[in-house]
Amino acid sequence: MAFFDTIKNIDRRVIFLFIALSVIVPLLFNVIFPERITPIVQKIFDKIEALPEGSRVLISLDFDPSTAPEQEPMVDAVIYHCCQRNVKLYVMALWGAGQNIADATINRIITTHFPNKVYGVDYVHLGYKAGNQGLINVIITDMKKMYTTDVNGTQIDSIPMMRGVRSLKNMDLIAAFGGGFPGLKEWILFAGDPGNIPVAGGVTAVSAPLLYPYYPNQMLGMMGGIKGAAEYESELIRKYPDFEKMPHGGLEMMGPQAVAHVVIMLFIIIGNVTFFIDRKRKTRAN
Amino acid sequence: MQRRALVYLIGFIVLILAFVISMMARDSAVLEGFYITFGAFLTLCILSFLYKDNPFYKFAEHLFVGVSAAYWMSMGFWTTLIPNLIGRLHPPAVRLFLPAVADAEPNYWYLIPLALGIILLLRLSAKVGWISRWSLAFVVGTTAGLNFIRYMRSDFIGQIYNTINPLAVYSATDRSFMAMDSISAVVVFFGVFCGIVYFFFSKEHKGAFGAASRVGIYVLMVTFGAGFGYTVMARISLLVGRMRFLFDDWLGMIN
Numbered sequence: 412m413a414f415f416d417t418i419k420n421i422d423r424r425v426i427f428l429f430i431a432l433s434v435i436v437p438l439l440f441n442v443i444f445p446e447r448i449t450p451i452v453q454k455i456f457d458k459i460e461a462l463p464e465g466s467r468v469l470i471s472l473d474f475d476p477s478t479a480p481e482q483e484p485m486v487d488a489v490i491y492h493c494c495q496r497n498v499k500l501y502v503m504a505l506w507g508a509g510q511n512i513a514d515a516t517i518n519r520i521i522t523t524h525f526p527n528k529v530y531g532v533d534y535v536h537l538g539y540k541a542g543n544q545g546l547i548n549v550i551i552t553d554m555k556k557m558y559t560t561d562v563n564g565t566q567i568d569s570i571p572m573m574r575g576v577r578s579l580k581n582m583d584l585i586a587a588f589g590g591g592f593p594g595l596k597e598w599i600l601f602a603g604d605p606g607n608i609p610v611a612g613g614v615t616a617v618s619a620p621l622l623y624p625y626y627p628n629q630m631l632g633m634m635g636g637i638k639g640a641a642e643y644e645s646e647l648i649r650k651y652p653d654f655e656k657m658p659h660g661g662l663e664m665m666g667p668q669a670v671a672h673v674v675i676m677l678f679i680i681i682g683n684v685t686f687f688i689d690r691k692r693k694t695r696a697n
Numbered sequence: 698m699q700r701r702a703l704v705y706l707i708g709f710i711v712l713i714l715a716f717v718i719s720m721m722a723r724d725s726a727v728l729e730g731f732y733i734t735f736g737a738f739l740t741l742c743i744l745s746f747l748y749k750d751n752p753f754y755k756f757a758e759h760l761f762v763g764v765s766a767a768y769w770m771s772m773g774f775w776t777t778l779i780p781n782l783i784g785r786l787h788p789p790a791v792r793l794f795l796p797a798v799a800d801a802e803p804n805y806w807y808l809i810p811l812a813l814g815i816i817l818l819l820r821l822s823a824k825v826g827w828i829s830r831w832s833l834a835f836v837v838g839t840t841a842g843l844n845f846i847r848y849m850r851s852d853f854i855g856q857i858y859n860t861i862n863p864l865a866v867y868s869a870t871d872r873s874f875m876a877m878d879s880i881s882a883v884v885v886f887f888g889v890f891c892g893i894v895y896f897f898f899s900k901e902h903k904g905a906f907g908a909a910s911r912v913g914i915y916v917l918m919v920t921f922g923a924g925f926g927y928t929v930m931a932r933i934s935l936l937v938g939r940m941r942f943l944f945d946d947w948l949g950m951i952n
Contacts, residue, residue: 427747434933434940438951480938481931507772541777548843559780559798566797600847604855616931620924628859629851636927637934664937671933 419685426678433674434667442666446638446645454632455611456646458584459489464497466583467576471598471612472516473589475508478615482588483512484640484660485613487520488647489586494525495651499572500534501582505546505593510539510562524657531561531570538562543593547601551579578606584631585610590618599629613639641665704752708760711738737947740939782807782814860889888916 448456462468470490474482493500502517504510513536521528528534540546540557549556554576558567567573575581579602587598587610595612603610609631614622616636626633634640640661647654718731742757775794784791784798785807792799813832820829864886866878894906895913902910945951 424748430933430936431940434937435944438937438940438944441952478931478935480941481934507769507776510772510776539772539776540781541773544847545840545843557781559784559801560795564795564797569797600851601843604851605847616927616934617924619927620920624856624859625851629855636930637937638930660941664934664941667937667940668930668933671936672929675929675933 415685415688418681419689429674429678430671433671437667437670441663442670443662444665444669446641446662446665448642448646451626451632452634452639452642453646454627455489455586455634456492456632456643456650458609458611458631459492459496459498460650462496462498462583466496466498467501467581468493468498469501469503469579469582469585470513471503471505471585471587471589472509472513473505473587473594474512474591474615475506476512478590479512480660480664481615481637481640482613483516484637484664485634485643486516486588487657488640488643488654488659488661489588489613490516490520491524491654491657492643492647492651494521494528494533497533498583501537501572501576502534503537504539505543505597506589506591507539507541509589513538514562531565532572535570535572536562544597544601547579547593547597551602551606554578579608580606582608584608585612587612588614590614590622594618595622595630595633596625599625604629637661637664637668700752704755704759707752708756711756733947737943740943744939782811786811860885862886887912892916 459468470486470493472482472486490500500521502513504513517534517536521534525533530536537558538561542549542557546557550558554573555567560566561570579585585598585602585608587595589595589612595610595614595618598610598612602608610629611631611633613634614636616638619633619635619639622630622633622635634643637660641664642661644654644659644661648659715731715735719728739757739760742753745751746754779791780795780798784795784801785804787803788799788801813835817829817832820826862882862885864879864882866875866882867873868875891909891913893913894909895902895917897910900906941951
């Protein structure tokens with residue numbers, strides 16, 4: 412019984428230490444588990460795979476560094492896939508920090524791995540604009556009302572790939588990444604539904620349960636948290652083996668994730684057993 | 698008071714050091730190394746709160762709040778006010794920053810948002826602060842109007858449409874019965890129905906109605922459980938992200 416008393420009064424910092432070890436050790440030993448793609452992620456993969464060359468894909472990065480570890484692997488995988496399929500990428504952000512994240516992502520994926528892609532012809536960075544869902548509401552009818560220039564100050568009409576793009580309705584797919592406000596939900600409500608534009612994307616795991624009801628009628632597909640990113644990466648490796656040479660954060664993070672989940676479940680079981688034993692002892696004492 | 702002075706002192710020394718090193722470092726690799734080390738220091742400052750509250754945590758927290766506020770203000774100014782307001786009202790004024798739009802025709806309709814913006818800032822004055830309510834009323838009214846239509850269509854009608862599906866699903870190609878999809882449709886329909894019954898308080902929860910209400914509770918519990926599981930995954934992902942930064946980017950220990 413002394414053991415249960417110790418467990419009952421365990422310092423929370425001991426639990427923190429166990430969680431830290433459960434994350435650090437698998438990271439150091441590079442523990443990676445195999446992943447299988449689920450239908451909700453497969454739909455996004457299949458859609459991009461089926462896009463003809465030159466199709467237009469809008470990528471909206473609606474997150475900041477606080478959730479970047481979860482979202483960046485999804486964004487990297489989708490942008491890599493789009494570049495492989497030779498589709499035109501229109502990158503923008505509804506969050507202020509998204510603009511710098513987009514810069515870093517373009518540099519990390521497109522400039523490094525696809526040096527033959529030309530800015531303004533194959534991809535464009537439209538930057539951040541304030542306005543949240545109001546912004547989407549404007550650009551669904553006229554993009555130039557909000558975007559007079561790209562992020563570098565180049566006039567929008569002089570960018571070759573902007574010719575023929577009047578509004579969001581000219582996009583073949585909207586891929587939005589971000590679970591906060593504004594995020595994927597606002598893209599569904601203010602662009603996907605009224606404009607009949609396919610909307611997909613990735614969200615933080617916290618937001619994922621709230622977005623499942625939109626699948627499959629209002630949302631094409633969704634990557635929920637790092638698990639969704641890992642599934643997409645595993646399918647990408649299967650189809651494009653070269654992707655394995657790149658850093659694939661989703662798969663790398665799922666190892667520590669799985670071990671940490673086991674540790675948390677063990678603590679939940681220990682906590683419950685201790686609670687019931689303690690209650691039984693109190694009942695007997697009375 | 699001594700504790701606050703200590704926080705200020707630590708913050709002042711760290712910022713001066715950061716500024717001096719970033720000015721002195723000519724080599725970009727050295728500068729990048731310094732930034733990563735500074736990032737690692739701030740990460741450890743924040744994580745130190747897990748042990749207990751301390752001046753290092755307070756310093757990192759205050760720095761984060763200050764930098765975030767400045768970042769948002771700067772982004773709003775350079776990405777929205779300059780190109781979308783000043784660039785539209787008086788294009789030559791932005792020639793230095795956006796030469797591409799400097800020769801465009803002015804659009805004086807943008808005087809309306811300019812006026813509303815100035816009125817909003819009058820809130821800073823105790824005497825005429827009440828006028829700012831006009832701008833606020835415009836913002837609230839427009840947002841409510843926009844959201845009402847979209848939420849009504851997508852969240853209300855759209856969700857009803859998504860719920861009421863055929864309970865027996867047949868393949869579109871060979872008309873074969875799809876068992877898993879049918880089970881999914883039945884679970885969604887009865888889950889939503891029982892969930893709504895649980896929140897219906899005009900009738901006592903007894904008999905068949907009470908049974909449906911109890912099933913509704915279980916549906917809600919499963920939903921909360923899924924939400925909790927996803928939240929754990931999200932938080933662990935962030936921890937893994939920070940640990941990767943410390944052990945890979947900073948210490949280079951991960952192969």
